[in-house]
Amino acid sequence: MSLKAFHLVFVTAAIVLAFGFGVWLLKGYASPGGSAWDLVFGLVSFAAGVALIFYERYFLKKTKNVSYL
Amino acid sequence: MDIPYTVELRPDTGLYNAKVGIWLFLASEVMLFGALFSAYILLRVGAPEGYWPHGWLNVPLGTANTLVLITSSITTVLAWVSLKANQFGRFKLFHAITLLCALVFVGIKSFEYHDKFVHYEFTLKNGKFADGHMVENKLKQDGNSFTGYAVIRGHVVEDERELYDLNAHKAPAHEDIRIDGAQIAKMGNYGPWHNTYTAIYFTLTGLHALHVIGGAIVIGFLWGPGSKLWETDPERFTNRIEISGLFWHFVDLIWIFLFPVLYLL
Numbered sequence: 001m002s003l004k005a006f007h008l009v010f011v012t013a014a015i016v017l018a019f020g021f022g023v024w025l026l027k028g029y030a031s032p033g034g035s036a037w038d039l040v041f042g043l044v045s046f047a048a049g050v051a052l053i054f055y056e057r058y059f060l061k062k063t064k065n066v067s068y069l
Numbered sequence: 070m071d072i073p074y075t076v077e078l079r080p081d082t083g084l085y086n087a088k089v090g091i092w093l094f095l096a097s098e099v100m101l102f103g104a105l106f107s108a109y110i111l112l113r114v115g116a117p118e119g120y121w122p123h124g125w126l127n128v129p130l131g132t133a134n135t136l137v138l139i140t141s142s143i144t145t146v147l148a149w150v151s152l153k154a155n156q157f158g159r160f161k162l163f164h165a166i167t168l169l170c171a172l173v174f175v176g177i178k179s180f181e182y183h184d185k186f187v188h189y190e191f192t193l194k195n196g197k198f199a200d201g202h203m204v205e206n207k208l209k210q211d212g213n214s215f216t217g218y219a220v221i222r223g224h225v226v227e228d229e230r231e232l233y234d235l236n237a238h239k240a241p242a243h244e245d246i247r248i249d250g251a252q253i254a255k256m257g258n259y260g261p262w263h264n265t266y267t268a269i270y271f272t273l274t275g276l277h278a279l280h281v282i283g284g285a286i287v288i289g290f291l292w293g294p295g296s297k298l299w300e301t302d303p304e305r306f307t308n309r310i311e312i313s314g315l316f317w318h319f320v321d322l323i324w325i326f327l328f329p330v331l332y333l334l
Contacts, residue, residue, distance in 0.1 A: 001092070003314045007146045010318050013325045014139050021132070024333050055143070063150060069083065 005068040011056045018049030076304045091312045095319050098280075102323055105273050109330065112265045122266045124235030125259075127181060131332040134177050138321045141170035145288070145314045152307040157299055160310070164292045167317070171285035178278050185259040185267065189221060190232065191248055192255040199225045199248055200232050203258075208250050215250030222246075270331055277327060280320045287313050 025042030028034050073079075074086040082089050113121055148163035184202075191199040201223015208217045222243050226232060257263055261271035291306075291313055298306040 002088075003146060003149055003311045003318070006315055006318045007142065010142055010322050010325070013322060014142075017135070017325050017329065020329060021333070024329075052139075059146070066150070066153065 002067055002069055004063050004066045007059065008056065011052055011059070015049050015052045015056070018045050018052060022046040022049065076302075076308060085308055087308060087312050088315075091315050095315065098319060102273075102276075105269070105276070106326070106330070109269045109273065112269055116265065119230040120233055120264075122233050122235075122264075125266070126270075126332045127184070128332050130177055130181055131328050134174050135324065135328050137170045137174050137177070138324050141167045141174075142318055142321045144170065145317050149307065149310045149314050152299075152303070152310055155303075157296075161292065161296070164288060164310075168285060168288050168292060171281055171288065174281055175278060175285070178274065178281075182271075185271075188259040189219075189256060190259070190263070191219075191221075191253055193225075193248070193252050194254045195252070197225050197227055198229050198232060199223065199246060201243060201246065204245060208253075208256075215253045215256070217250045219248050219250075219256075220245055221248065273327060273331070277320065277323055280323070284313070284317050284320050288317065 022042045022045035025038045025045060029036075029038035029042060072086075076085060078085055079089075144163040144166040148160045148167065151157070151159035151163060187203050189201065189203050193199060199221060201221035203219065204222050205218075205220040208215050208219050222245055224243055225246065259267055261268045291309060295309070296306070298309070
């Protein structure tokens with residue numbers, strides 16, 4: 001597996017983490033002690049996940065001539 | 070004498086030798102961290118009810134470190150892609166950012182460790198528990214007895230379990246508390262010896278931090294004196310960057326698992 005392939009695996013894991021962290025923060029917001037910051041950072045985390053998806057597409061385009069092996 | 074298959078692909082594996090080597094090494098690393106993650110799970114499910122800590126770690130700092138490592142992975146791969154595109158200047162820039170990210174990560178982690186080492190829990194002779202960060206320590210220990218006094222910024226609780234789940238028990242406002250030595254039955258900071266949680270936390274994150282430091286040393290060498298190889302054998306140098314990048318990605322991927330497990334769940 002080349003660095004390109006491993007990078008795609010890593011970014012995919014980071015995307016899952018970003019969405020998971022967003023859910024964790026929103027759950028914190030919905031709980032009795034939740035603050036507005038939980039909502040703000042939860043939304044920022046979702047936005048980061050979306051940004052990483054676009055980055056992954058950009059990276060795939062940029063390295064289309066590089067082997068996965 | 071030339072070392073074979075540093076650039077050209079070995080016919081039986083279809084890879085250059087260093088790539089086979091790094092993946093064998095990473096496979097052993099998966100077993101090492103896998104064993105420690107298993108230890109974490111067993112310690113957690115085996116902990117008595119109410120005695121597994123929640124909310125002990127600083128989530129904003131952990132989040133900052135996660136962002137730093139994700140950024141460093143992106144810059145390390147862009148450094149490699151720059152070499153593939155014959156852009157050595159861009160490689161230098163991206164790898165310098167990777168190195169900077171590694172230093173920031175270690176700096177933040179050191180701050181977190183320091184915070185744990187100055188955080189104390191006192192078991193008092195009246196059955197209560199005082200918990201907080203040491204402000205002034207004038208205590209002297211003689212066997213099991215203490216003389217002098219300590220001042221902590223924290224709070225006192227009646228049930229020790231209130232110190233474990235900080236998410237469930239809203240901690241009262243912290244204030245300076247003076248504790249006389251005669252009141253203390255037992256005391257200790259939040260180092261690895263405090264309980265099984267801090268033991269596995271320091272083991273997992275300490276081992277990970279050592280990997281970050283090791284990776285940073287290699288990246289620093291390849292950015293500095295090691296980069297001279299680009300002038301004589303650019304393809305081999307590019308392969309070295311790919312190998313260091315694979316290691317770096319592995320280290321970052323471990324953190325992607327460590328962060329939610331230790332900080333969030």
